[in-house]
Amino acid sequence: MLSSNLSGKSLSLPSRLFSPPRSPSSLLSSSSATAFPPFLVTDPGISFTFKMLKIKTPKSGRAKRELEKREPKLVEGGRKTMLLHGTKTSSVLNAVLSDIYNLKRGSAVRYTKKNENIRPFESGGETSLEFFSLKTDCSLFVFASHSKKRPDNLVIGRTYDHHIYDLVEVGIENFKPMESFSYDKKLAPKVGSKPFIAFIGEGFENVEELKHFKEVLLDLLRGEVVENLNLAGLDHIYVCTAVSSSRVFFSHCALRLKKSGTIVPRMELVEVGPSMDFIVRRHRLPNEGLRKEAMKTAPEQTKKKVKNVRGDAILGKIGKIYIPDQKVGDTALPNKSKGVKRERREAKVQNGFLSKKRKVESD
Template identity: 75%
Template sequence: MKVVEMLRIKTAKTHRGRRELEKRAPKLVEGQKKTLILHGTKTSNVLNSVLTELYLLKKESSVKYTRKNDKIRPFEAGGETNLEFFSQKTDCSLFLFGSHSKKRPDNLVIGRFYDHHVYDLVEVGVENFRSLQSFSYDKKIVPKLGSKPLIAFIGEGFENVDELKHLKEVLLDLLRGEVVENLNIAGVDRIYVCTAVSSNKVYLTHCALRLKKSGTVVPRMELVEVGPSMDLVVRRHRLPNEGLRKEAMKTSPDHTKKKLKNVKGDPLLGKTGKIYMPDQKLGEMALPYKPKGVKRERREAKMNKGSMTHVSKKQKGEEST
């Protein structure tokens, strides 16, 4: 009987339950990814501030648990069970897990889920942390909650070093919010700047955008650091296996771009193409107006025809006489 109970598929009995299941079902176009924020067995004051302020920046799309979790160890075998359970419970695709120990102080693990299973992991150490309260700036330029941020990655390490390339992918998913096609410049009020200081260290800061007059239509932008800011030192990272990566990167055939024939992209001219037209027979085309030259030719032809008929009639009269 216990085996039958475990294999039984539970279905929603209320309309609210059905709506929740529909929201969590796979979709052709996924919405904004939610972030799960968790604490380990022991955390420091610095790490608590980091998790709290990251939660404030992503408040509209994050779930934060304040209880300590002693059974979560992302990089160890069997230590991901509770993490995957919380992912399925909250329907989150990203997670932040903070822990503190003598071997790894101020340790922050950033990871992603695929089908509510751990997809990949990046472990970083937090150094030189500055909170929001430590910055002094005009309160009028405070970024609005839920606004779309810009993200800038500075440094060759994000293209050459494997650890930083992996960290770049994870930070993009964590910070970018909902993917949109069109963006209004007036609504862009903040930016995350990630600078590769060395092969395993990244400086992350959050800045507000101040629009200034430039004499043209496009305004000039100035960066004002509003916090938080911190140094992220990469300690460990785990990439997904190639089979899982291919499965996760699959896209629906309905949303793939169809190849356009005879269309090319040029960096200077933009979108260019070829148009094939049949041979045009201008002599047989019906024109909307009659040119003056044609009228004159017809008038001369009519006059010549009239003179010929007059001469023929005269000749017939002479013959009859």
């Protein structure tokens, strides 16, 4: 807010009407005159008082560590997904968001209230969306809306540094929820398990919209990126089939292993839902500068050479170990045997006998 004195009276003006100048001397300059309402610039009897906003800094170690976790990193961790409702939704969209939330349980945040100010494809309509992304630290989002022009509409997008990176808009048709499928509950996918993802059809390689949709679906469904994988944890698969240049059939199946007479078991697919048809409507790619900035990777670190170690195709890793002289002869013995003591006594007697003999011979 901006406070001013107009004819002895206080006047408060919202800060969104203009952008405040950098210095008081530039209030009436030609460069800043266009940023102020005309009656404020031309009236010399108005005085302005600017109030600086206080920037809050973390005071506790816990708050500092939390902010460090949210900072951009070259190697990102697991991505979280944010689910939101638009001004108007349908029962189909509510069921779709519920199933997506169940599939990504543990790495998803869902808002159930309606959001009237979110319009991802319009200028200025992404402000609230970016605020929620910053608040929840989510880099993926699914926004549901329903209208006469675009019924059962989903907008799936990604963010970079909590700003909109790219968007894909799809319509939902022929939706079947997870509750409509009957199967052995032992086959239900476990929370946190890694899925297979299959893309079938030439459209994912030839059609620009489907290629972009494939990238977004991969980020949405694959979960956390890991280096090592336990094959026992692969218990379900997402199948995406490009039926045409704008239609993709999506299904979710569990994997059933059966005996095959060999070491490798025979694998069967059991549909567990949900299943639906995606109708690709609009999409927005990131600009080239933003793409280059988001695609930065950490420089490859050269491995430091390990001395005295070599590799062998049969024996594997072979190393040389150099052991210095242990000097065993100088080691002090803590417990001396009786034989050593007897030898010493005999040596003393012998030395005494020899000394007496030499004395007698000298006389």
